[in-house]
Amino acid sequence: MSTLLLALVVGLAVTILANVCTTVYLHRALAHHALTLAPPVVFVFRVLTWLTTGIQPQQWVAVHRKHHAFTGKEGDPHPAELVGWKTVQLKNVAMYRREARNEVTVARYAKDINEDAWDRRLFDHSVWGLTLGVVFLVVVFGPVVGLLAAFVHANLYLGGSAAVNAIGHHFGRRRYDNTAGNLHWLAFLTAGEGWHNNHHAVPTSPRLSHRWYEFDLGWLVIRGLRALGLAQLREPALARNQTAPRRAA
Numbered sequence: 195m196s197t198l199l200l201a202l203v204v205g206l207a208v209t210i211l212a213n214v215c216t217t218v219y220l221h222r223a224l225a226h227h228a229l230t231l232a233p234p235v236v237f238v239f240r241v242l243t244w245l246t247t248g249i250q251p252q253q254w255v256a257v258h259r260k261h262h263a264f265t266g267k268e269g270d271p272h273p274a275e276l277v278g279w280k281t282v283q284l285k286n287v288a289m290y291r292r293e294a295r296n297e298v299t300v301a302r303y304a305k306d307i308n309e310d311a312w313d314r315r316l317f318d319h320s321v322w323g324l325t326l327g328v329v330f331l332v333v334v335f336g337p338v339v340g341l342l343a344a345f346v347h348a349n350l351y352l353g354g355s356a357a358v359n360a361i362g363h364h365f366g367r368r369r370y371d372n373t374a375g376n377l378h379w380l381a382f383l384t385a386g387e388g389w390h391n392n393h394h395a396v397p398t399s400p401r402l403s404h405r406w407y408e409f410d411l412g413w414l415v416i417r418g419l420r421a422l423g424l425a426q427l428r429e430p431a432l433a434r435n436q437t438a439p440r441r442a443a
């Protein structure tokens with residue numbers, strides 16, 4: 195395999211891992227309490243989230259819940275409906291960081307996400323996690339493939355996350371009456387997050403796909419964890435029947 199192809203494959207694999215951490219752990223479990231994960235699984239997700247994204251869960255949860263509270267209106271951290279999807283696509287990282295650093299937002303929207311000694315000593319230091327993640331890739335695959343893979347991952351992950359907030363609030367099919375759209379290709383790239391219209395219709399569902407033909411990697415991972423007794427759904431019925439939203443977004 196050529197160096198470039200290997201770097202692409204490794205970078206894509208790391209992005210898939212980061213997307214699973216984001217959608218299953220940060221989004222569905224922490225932000226919406228759609229499922230509960232067994233403590234050892236939570237710890238694995240915390241380590242992997244730190245290494246592949248550098249995201250501090252408390253901040254991510256607060257920014258995301260505020261997005262649900264003010265979707266498309268003044269107060270939404272990334273209001274594609276107000277500023278246009280292109281602006282959000284390009285500035286999503288800056289928009290996220292500005293809101294994540296707002297202590298009032300974090301205190302108000304992530305009250306239930308408590309920090310422990312692991313966070314204070316390790317996981318709150320985003321740069322350490324990301325650096326360690328890159329070092330791991332360099333040690334395993336060598337400097338050229340390792341650094342290229344990290345570059346591929348950074349672009350795919352940040353581009354995909356931005357697309358959910360930008361493209362996912364402008365394009366796509368609207369099965370339910372909200373401003374988000376369903377995009378199959380985006381769901382494929384983001385472990386299920388592209389079913390954004392479905393998600394805004396039923397935010398508490400652990401499953402973002404609402405039809406058998408809608409691919410949702412995050413949901414497959416949750417089903418696997420559940421089969422192993424490592425995950426519990428808050429409302430099991432939600433996972434079985436998704437044809438109608440239980441409440442508005």
Ligand SMILES: [Zn+2]
Nearest residue numbers: 261359374390
């Ligand atoms: Zn949204």
Ligand SMILES: [Zn+2]
Nearest residue numbers: 258262393397
């Ligand atoms: Zn959400």
